[in-house]
Amino acid sequence: MSERSPAPGGLELVQSLVNTLDIESGADSLDTAEGRARLGLAEEDIPGARELRESLRVALLAHAGHPPHDAVTPLGDLLAASPLVLAVDAVDGSATLAPAAAGPLLSRVAAAIAQALVEGTWTRLKACEAVDCHWAYYDRSPAGRGRWCSMQVCGARAKMRRYRAR
Numbered sequence: 019m020s021e022r023s024p025a026p027g028g029l030e031l032v033q034s035l036v037n038t039l040d041i042e043s044g045a046d047s048l049d050t051a052e053g054r055a056r057l058g059l060a061e062e063d064i065p066g067a068r069e070l071r072e073s074l075r076v077a078l079l080a081h082a083g084h085p086p087h088d089a090v091t092p093l094g095d096l097l098a099a100s101p102l103v104l105a106v107d108a109v110d111g112s113a114t115l116a117p118a119a120a121g122p123l124l125s126r127v128a129a130a131i132a133q134a135l136v137e138g139t140w141t142r143l144k145a146c147e148a149v150d151c152h153w154a155y156y157d158r159s160p161a162g163r164g165r166w167c168s169m170q171v172c173g174a175r176a177k178m179r180r181y182r183a184r
Contacts, residue, residue: 074093114129
């Protein structure tokens with residue numbers, strides 16, 4: 019839905035996962051082989067990916083100052099099961115947290131969030147406040163107070179509703 023550019027670094031994975039569900043239409047790209055392939059998921063991974071997606075959406079809504087859209091497993095509980103390792107580059111000595119195994123989506127998401135915490139970008143990934151949207155977007159506004167994934171769609175709808183209510 020959003021015309022915004024993708025989130026930086028590993029947060030693009032988080033954004034892509036959250037945006038697999040179009041709440042307004044009900045279309046879920048995890049139902050398609052192509053949608054699962056983009057995230058490296060097998061058919062049996064779908065229930066866990068959906069649980070992770072909705073827990074991430076709640077965290078992104080919180081980043082934007084909005085209440086949870088649904089009762090979900092807390093993100094911290096899910097991520098506690100994701101093995102990460104500290105990888106140190108032998109050439110330059112730089113260190114990063116990396117998934118212990120390359121495949122599991124949960125570990126890749128945990129590594130992306132850990133890196134975003136270090137870079138200070140995690141709280142800029144938000145979910146649109148429109149209840150029929152909740153699309154994930156990266157807030158690049160100077161003050162970090164973006165509210166909608168798209169000013170032209172969700173923002174305009176909200177402003178029109180407020181205008182009509184007056």
